[in-house]
Amino acid sequence: MKTILKQLGIFSFAVSMMFGITYLLTGDRFMPFIPSEHFYAVAHTAEEQQRVSGHYVYETYAVNTAGKKQFLAFQTERPLPEGTYVKLYVKGNYIKLIQETTAESIPSTMRNSLH
Known part of the structure; x- marks a missing residue:
């Protein structure tokens, strides 16, 4: 159970970093949730x-x-x-x-x- 939570936390962090870096490099141009x-x-x-x-x-x-x-x-x-x-x-x-x-x-x- 602890390993699943740890993996989920690492995955969430990686996705957050990916969106953050995309926003810093391109602004909100490629963000899918901005209309x-x-x-x-x-x-x-x-x-x-x-x-x-x-x-x-x-x-x-x-x-x-x-x-x-x-x-x-x-x-x-x-x-x-x-x-x-x-x-x-x-x-x-x-x-x-x-x-x-x-x-x-x-x-x-x-x-x-x-x-």
Whole structure:
């Protein structure tokens, strides 16, 4: 009985270490228990756009389908025109995908909270 508990403890420790190391190395990108969310945002230019290592960095508030506002930063390879609507696929702190979208494709309640 003691050996089974000892083996179970070692196994639990190993699994915990594996998840911990994965999180430290990759953030929450590959964590299976963190859900993905869709956020909508408006890309702004001027002081919010900076040229860093060949990418354009945007920092803006985005809103998800539940109406939750969150400050997000994302990068693009080319500059986005002022007022471009984007759909962001977010998992924890990692932005998986950025898609340009139209204002009409965003629900009106969410669109109003973007400005």
